[in-house]
Amino acid sequence: MKSRIKKIYENLCEEVDGILIMNSTKPHVDMTFFYVTGLIHGEFEGSGVLLYPDGEAEILTSALEEESALKSGMPVTAIRKREEREEWLKDKLKGMDKLGINSTELTYSAYKKIGENTDAEIIDVSDEIIEARNIKDDEEISRLRDACRIASDVAEEMPDIIKPGMREYEVAAEISYRMKKLGATGDSFEIIASSGPNTAEPHFTTSERKVSEGDFVLLDFGALYKRYCSDITRTFVVGEPSEKQKKIYGTVLEAQKAALETIAPGVKGEEAHNAAAEVIDSTEFEGKFTHGLGHSIGLSVHDGSGLSPSVDIELEPGMVFTVEPGIYIPGYGGVRIEDDIVVTEDGYELLTDASKEELRIIK
């Protein structure tokens, strides 16, 4: 993954002699470890990787994960005792004047440990790391495409799998199972399978509620595939939809299309958000789109950037985002439609392709 390491170094405003990525105990593992090593399998708690300006790197890990680490093709130091970690730090950081670290994914405790073992000035290079990670390379897009295909295939079949009377958590179990049977290693986040009034809470997960006649059923989930995250939402209705349900769904769909039409290099992320918000705010559902349009995805499901008024970014080819407008009416229900896209030279490519043109009916 030399090209990724070089990309990080190219972004630096200030030269450093090395960049040290250090993982702590889960969940506090720096996803950048997997970005620079490309490793698919393994936990790598307490492991580290030291990146050099020429694109070379070396890994520190426990003896238990030596075999897995070697698959990176990088030199590996495998330790059996905790003390050996400090020896490795002392040895490798010796003589460095400036050392880069990733403050947004490094624990304060690990930061202190690094400081105790080096005289180098410590420089925060987290902005440069996220800048590199925001532009996905071909291998990353390939993994994301697979993660998106798995999620899309499952979204496509769900209206036929769900039956009235199923409980929300049983629907989530079906989604997760079907993704794993297609090769996902896990869910990219806790699945949202909400129904009826629960669909009005954008971050609802699941409950014991039974899917019932007249409900909206909102499914928001993603596959984890070779460590990359997809993220899709489809909303269905149980039985024939009411006029109001059709109107809400149609408005969200129109808002998503308006947002997608803006996506191209050079466009501000905020513009895509505003395009969707304007569609919704021009209807009786004004003010009911209560979150940002989307977030970047990659090794994390919130991968460092977003399409919203609070994030100042200009789109570039290789950036990957969710596009997910919604309308939420407390006590009644909500609709969200979410797809994943990669920005291309002349627009965008849709990575998720489950059908959405019609409000699909659960029978």
Added chain:
Amino acid sequence: MKSRIKKIYENLCEEVDGILIMNSTKPHVDMTFFYVTGLIHGEFEGSGVLLYPDGEAEILTSALEEESALKSGMPVTAIRKREEREEWLKDKLKGMDKLGINSTELTYSAYKKIGENTDAEIIDVSDEIIEARNIKDDEEISRLRDACRIASDVAEEMPDIIKPGMREYEVAAEISYRMKKLGATGDSFEIIASSGPNTAEPHFTTSERKVSEGDFVLLDFGALYKRYCSDITRTFVVGEPSEKQKKIYGTVLEAQKAALETIAPGVKGEEAHNAAAEVIDSTEFEGKFTHGLGHSIGLSVHDGSGLSPSVDIELEPGMVFTVEPGIYIPGYGGVRIEDDIVVTEDGYELLTDASKEELRIIK
């Protein structure tokens, strides 16, 4: 969760005016947030909770998760813009002389942000937090018991579900699905479903390999239930076991029993490890038990402590550990048997109860 907050304060050697737990973007969320709030649902990225010496607390979160946060019964400040987070910090930390933080689960970036918004001296209270979290209270043990029951029930049925020819990742999909159908919200870590020579790698996850006649099949997994993690391992054999397979299995089982017999308040964690290691090292499998005997479980699957020569702890009632000796023969295969226990006043209670006395056969 006043009692938990008070427990943390009772552990302090140095008085502080408040303890601030701050979450960053996933996966960098401090599990202590859920320990002190008791909240079951929600992501709470970028959220925080400020703990006071009298056991009171207040939450900062985004408007999107206000409803979820209110279920804690604590006062909640819901923000819509990032700037409001800093205003909240400034306002709440004003006048404090000493502020506690949890260095092992706080990012360095969040640490800096706290420092910019307070004049208080910042004190690392991570040891005191982990000391409190290590002794589970009744509510925690109840959740762990349920998480363990779900994992046990699935472990019990798996030898009848697995058929020769199934791929390892399909076995993992079955495990995850069955746990979710029993109410788990997820896997507590990436499932290990290894077969044949793959069972010799303790941290293997899954591959496309087909389960075949003569294989050991090792399943290591856990249920996430109301945020608490269980962790069980059972090893099976496909078809009639060889003498060598029976001997390996019997040795691991004997080692686990020897370790369990030592578990009681006042015992050193290392002693339990050594009891298992001595059984294994007195056989032809000397040196093939290559990891620690166990780790504490709770809100994290590696919850801060362990039963091994490298961790200096004395067992106390309420501590919850895995007990998981194994024998690994590179190129041939491995066996691990893992159960979860809670230390009681006069010994321990087994939380996982899937059968293990005989090496079970997959047909």
